[in-house]
Every structure is written in C-alpha cells, then in structure tokens.
Amino acid sequence: MKYAYYPGCSLERNAAAYDHSVREVADLLGIRLQEIDDWNCCGATEYFSRNELAACAVIARNLALVEPQTDQLVAPCAACYLNLIKTDKLMVDHPEFGKEVNQCLAAGGLKYEPGRVTVRHMLDVIVDDIGETAVRDKVVRPLAGLRVAPYYGCQVVRPISNNDNPEYPMKMDHLLKWLGAEVVDYPVKAHCCGGHMTQISEPQAFELIRRLLQNAQDYVADMIVCMCPMCQLNLDGYQSRVNGFFGTEFKLPIMYFTQMLGIAFGIDPQKLGFGKEIVTAMPVLEAKLGGQPV
C-alpha cells in the first residue's frame, strides 16, 4: 500500500524518534511511505489565529504537492494532521475560500483540488488498513507484563472525527493489546496536555501535565504511550520541572506508539529512536520484558 508522507518539522528534530519508528514500522508492515518533495511547515496553531487565508495557503501547498498517483496522505504529528485535514475541509465546505487559497497557490504555480487528498493519521492507517491479523502476525516479542497508559490528546480525535469516539477513543487501546501489552483504562486519555501553554503560563501548564502523569501513576502504568510530538515533549521534557514545581516524583517514560510497535516487532531499539527520550525507558523495559536486550 502506498501513501504520501508528511513528517512535519517536529519529526525532524525533537520527535526524531517518532519519525524513525514510523518509517521502520511502516517498512515492516508493507506501508510504502513516499515523503512529499519539498514539503513546508504546517504553521502549527499560531498562524491560524493570525491570518486564516495565509495559514491555509501554507498548508494547502503541501496538499498540492502530493503526487497525483496517490490520494492518501499520512501525517504522524497530531497538529500537522489536524491542520492538513482542517484546511482541506475548509476548502471543500467553502468553495469561495477554496478559490482564494488556490489564487495564493497559483503564485507558486500550484493548484489543489479540494477533497482530492484524504489525510490520515499513522494510527488509523495501521489499525484500519493493516488490521489486527497482520499486526499480530508480525509480533515476535510480545509486550506481556508491560502496563501502558494510552494517551491520545486532543487533535487527532477532535474536532474532526477519525472514526473513533472523540470523547473516549479506543483505537490505540486495541492496537497495544494486539501487541500483548496490558492496557490500562486511562480515563484522561483524551484530555489536553496544555500544548504551548508552557510558554505562556507555567503553573497552568504544569497542572495539566501533572494530572496526566498522576493518573498514569495511580493506575500503576509503566509508561505512557502517545501519538503526538507536542504531548510527548510536554510530558517527557517538562516532567522534572513538574516534579520540582509540585514536589512529586514522577518517573514515567513517554513513548510513541510506533516505538512500542517496533519493539514488539523485534526491530533494533536504536533504529526506533530509543534513548532519545529524557525520562529513560530502558530500566522499565528491561525489567518488564524479561531482560531482553533493549
């Protein structure tokens, strides 16, 4: 199966582990990812609130660059995913606006026909297109004994549905179970991580992060498995700051679901970007997966 691939900026830097593991896992599952040639930044959340037309034009450029042979585009980053899908939907729902966006694109000799490309999240591709049997078939190192808290965050499940329950999504729960992991019923799984709030008001941001970590700890989870670079950064990168702020002692590794897939598939952890996380996953993986060379 062939898909266009939009990594986005995060996956080139702080979320490189996500990018590496997505590519490795896709390879093994027969998902052919064709990176969009000369893709650009999606503008994240800020651009939309400043200038909608410019924001959409920046995003639509990526849609226009998807090769005509494919109409499926995979974006692993939750923010990129939502921006791409939102732009396409705005252009479909408001043809006049779509024309304005295309006038912008025309300056660069590009054109995008609204609705041509279907934007997909990597999780949906693996769960819906590949499916349970094919995933289970590839598992060589079941994650038995590992207690994971699946954390979805906001942007993939809301406001535009990816055929999961927007209030209480289950797709990643299922996927992690296929890998043999013990999946905790994580009640805050679709709550907000705070996004960029750390840059605006630390007390507010730290409280949002604390709730997520606290709940995972209450449920005796060994780690939180996420699907968004922003969530990963907040929970992992700010964990020690949160501990300092509240006097807590959280020590929860925050991993991407594709990294866990890779481990279960027997891929070399180095190739999956293990070790790039700040709260290291090594000790818990070694303890729980029976001293496997992780």
Add this chain to the structure above:
Amino acid sequence: MADKIGIYVCHCGSNIAGTIDVEEVARWAGKNIGDVVVSKDYKFLCSSLGQQMIEDDIRSEGLTGVVVGACSPHLHEKTFRNACKRAGLNPFLCQMTNLREHVSWVNSDKAAGTKKAKALIFAAAERVKRQKPLEPMEVEVNPATLVVGGGIAGLQATLELADAGYLVYLVEREPSIGGHMAQFDKTFPTLDCSACILTPKMSEVGQHENVTMFTYSELEEVSGSVGNFKVKIRKKARYVDYDKCTGCGICTEKCPRKVIDDVFEAGMGYRKAIYSPFPQAVPRIPVIDAENCTWFTRGKCRVCSKVCPTDAVDYDQKDEIVELNVGNIIMATGWKLFDCKRIPQYGFGRLANVYTNMEFERLCNAAGPTSGKIVMRDGKTEPKSVAIVHCVGSRDVNSNPYCSGVCCMAALKFGHLVLEKTKAEVYSFYIDMRTPMKDYEEFYQRLLEEGMHFVRGKVAEVTDAARKPDEKGKLIVQVEDTLLGKQRRIPVDMVILMGGLEPQADAKELGLKCGISCSMAGWYTERHPKLDPVATMTDGVFVAGVCQGPKDIPAAVAQGAAAAARVAGMIAKGTVTIEPIVASIDEEGCSGCRICNNLCPFNAIEYDEEKKVSRVITALCKGCGTCVAACPAGVITGAHFNNEQIFAEIDGILWDAKPQAEVEIASV
C-alpha cells in the same frame, strides 16, 4: 352526453387567498377550461353553506363532475364526496386538488401561486371528466382484535375491549405480560408501588374469558386488510406443556443452572435456566432458556423433568405457528433503554458504581436483588453521595435529538428514594427540568424541599481520575454549572445515568409487517399528530403507548384505552367501507404468466387453475398499482387511476406548455 363540470376554489380564510388570487383562478377556469359550466370561489367551502352551494349547483345545473380546489384530501375529501352524494352525484366524480399544502402554504409569490393553482385546477378538471362512478364496498368487521405487546398500554387496550365483550388475542414476546412497568419500584409522582397497581390488571387479563394470551410469542406475518386480517403468531418453544403445568415452581427451585438476568433484572440479579421472570408473572408457566440449560447445552441434567409433579417438561417441544383471523390490530410494542455504553465518557461498563436507570429501578425495588437496599456493587456499602445524570441518550445530537419525556420525573423519584432510604447527598445534573403534567411540578418542589441538590449543566464526564486528595476513590462528575457559570467537580460514590427511551430494535421490521411506518427516530407514525393520535395510515391498525413516542404511564394507559375505543367503534358498527379503488384483470387478455401473483404485496391476486388466468380478490386489493405497472400484456386496470385519467391530468398540468393547436382540447 357532454360533460358539465363545476369548479370551486376555496379561500380557506386567508390560508389560500393570502397567496393565491382565488377569484382570478375561478374566473379564469370558467373561461378557459372546456365543459366548465360553473366556476366559483368561496370563503370556506367546507362550511355547511359551502357544501350546500355545491349541492344546489349539482341539482340545478346537472353537474357531471365537481372539482374542489382547497386543502389536502386527507382532511376534506370525505366532506365533498358526501356533499356530491347527497345531491345525487357519484362521490367518485368529485376531485380535490390541494391548493393549500401544495401551493399557498409553501410559497410567498402570489403571481406564481396563482399560476400553479390554475394548472392544478386544469389538471383536476381534465381528470374528473374521465372519472367513472364507483361504488364503495362494505365488508364485515371480524369482532376479534389482536393486541401486540403486553406492557401497560397493551394491557389497558386488551381489558377495555375484553370488558366490552369482545375477543382479544394478546401477543407478548417475553414469558410474562407486564412490560417495563413490572420492573419499576415506585411510580411518579404519587410514589405508589408499581407492582401493586399493575399486577391486578395482569391477573385480570390472565383470567379474562375474552382474552387469549400468547406469551413468549411473536407476530410473524400479517395479511388481509381492515376488518379481515389474517395473522400468524410464532409461539416459541417453552419446553413446558402449557396445559399440564400448574406453576408450582419446583422446577425453578431445583434447577442447578444460574444465569444473569439481563432482561427483567437488567443484569442486576440472577434467574435459573428454567424460569418465570418474576413471582407475579402471568402466566405462571415457566420457560426453559435453551441457550443456558445444561440439558440442551451438554445433554445432561433433566432435573426439572424429574422433579415436575405433573410431567409437564417437554424437551422436544418445537416452535408452533398459530393462524388467527382478526378485524383490527393494536400495536403496543413499547421501547428499549438507550445503551449507556454509547457515551463512554460517562463510564457505564467501565466504572463499577455507574448504574443505568433500569439497574437502579431494580436496585431500589423491594422485590429486587438487594431487597430494595441501596448499596454499591460490592453488595454492602451504602453510598454517601449519589449523582443522577439526566439526558443520557436524549436531547443530544450525537445520539437521540428528542426528549425522552419521563427521565426528569424518574430522576426526582430516584432522588426521593435515595433520600428516604439512605443518608446520602443527592445531586441532579439536568439541562432543563421538564415536569409538565398533573402534579409533576409539585413533586419537583417537594424534592427541592427534601434537600436534593440541583445543578444545571450537561455532564462532561464521569471519571475516577482524582486530581485532589478528597477525590481519591470517588467518582468525579465534571460539569459546567451554567447557573454559577463555573466548572465544577463533584466527587460522589454512585452515579445513575438516566438512559433515554429508544424504539425497539425490530420496530421498523414489525411495523412493515402490518403496513405502518416509523418516524426518523423510529417511533410509529400516527395518522395525525394532533387529531388522530392512535390510528395509522393503514386502516384497522392502531398504535398505543411508547412505540408511538416517549410517554409516561398515564399517557400510555390513555392511548391504550383510546385505541381500544376506536376498535370497539369499528366492531359495534359491524361493517367497514372499503374504497373501490382496486385493480381488475381483463381475463380475455391474461396469459396466466402469474407475474402479478408474486408481486402483489397484499396477496390479493389468485390464480384460476381451470381457466389459466389470474384474478384480483377485490376485498384484499389496496389499489397500489404494482400489478398494473408490471403486467406484460397491459390488461390490468387500476380503477380511478387508469392511463387515460393519469395522462389527462398530466396534459392539464401542462396546459400552457403545449403548442397552441393542442390547447384546443380545452376549448369547447
């Protein structure tokens, strides 16, 4: 003989005259449509003076056809047909055209409305000239009635008819009659015991000489039409001989197999594999649940058979089909509870102490699994605080947009019971408190005084994710209190979700069997939402209770009685008039291909083996026209809808679209 057509255009006050120049339409029709001898407009044609005017014209002018441009024929076709009949004109020579619902009410452009009205009048006139006098048929009404559903609405309908001296067949899917009301503890707002007021009615039905019950049975097939329906009932195998069993209950007592009772106990309690759903069940004849019975699943046991003193257990019993003839059918098939798992953020099925309203009914019922003690899932701890969440699966575009009508009052009832039986604090989370019927608002006031806490706001989630130490081990209800304008988190021990009412899963399928349709939400559609609430568009089929839409017990009972009254009226009259709009087959041209026999949805075409031709059974034909269209030889005619009439109507509608020469047909 030349046609003499009278045209009458109604103002309907300003309903029609407001957006159609009715005087112009009448004047124009008199001049431009052929064979028209009278053309008038009138303020209210349906008034007795209006009718009298038409009658007088028929007599004085010798009219051979009448066109009435007014409202929908659903409302007044009968009125004008009767007026014609009184004046000696065959009622089927009167044609109504709908200038109100089809023109004036859906249009604001007077010129365009007037133009369309002219075309419709033209069409009706061209049609009426080609209509033939028809004589309606009278058929006898079978005095027996089928009632489908043994809940409170069906029971009421059954008793009303049976007490009036008429025979009733009552079909119920479950092993006992009683319906949902049998599961309730108390009823609002009077707080009288539900079973105490229901069971006398149940036993009355069970013992009534005019009632034949078919419990553990389903409606399989319906054919025929008003006055003379043929129905097939599937009596599911009970594996207990109905005649031999005395209802002593030893089999149930000795049965070694315990099963969770998902139906009557809403999953809160157990029953045996051979069981009666509850002690006051009617009939008291148990059934064997073959899916769970050890004999059926593993070929061992037979304990029930061994202990039965009358040898009533019969493992070889098979489903049985019973055929009945009835004159009328009352559908009272009830509802099912919204599946609260469809709103996962409320935690039902995940968080132990989240209950549905039906579970809570059983929990606080003295005859329920805890003997009425309000305790949590551990079976012993009394809750210190209880949250009641309204509108779960109601008033929500993500599930059901409608209001289920009964949940606010049921929530108040629950609040009262919790306050009465425990020391718990009770919180109600509501969008709007809906208490519109007799004594309902007073009950709300009573609960306010009793100290129930009311928080206006739709609950966002019920979670066990504690943020603060005092939330540990609790269920936290996260809600925006829209009166305070604040987000609140209220930790409680127990949460009750007020699940909404939904149509039965097979309501649509069952409705199709007897020719009635469902609304978008799946409730059965009544003939008129205000003025004909228990009849349906199929004559002889009536609806009662929640299957027609959410309602409380008093309303369901009222509808049951209303449906019975309608049926009793039909039976008392003895005959019913059937429209003579039926198909007929020209036997000369019929090749006997039998295509029509198989297509007819009403089984109204029989095949004459001797003559090798098909023939329409007039009493069964509904005039749908399927056979007319399908006949390869074109020898089936639909009375009142033959090709000539339909084409003339189309020609009339297009009067101004045709080349001038052809309009000549219109001029005298």
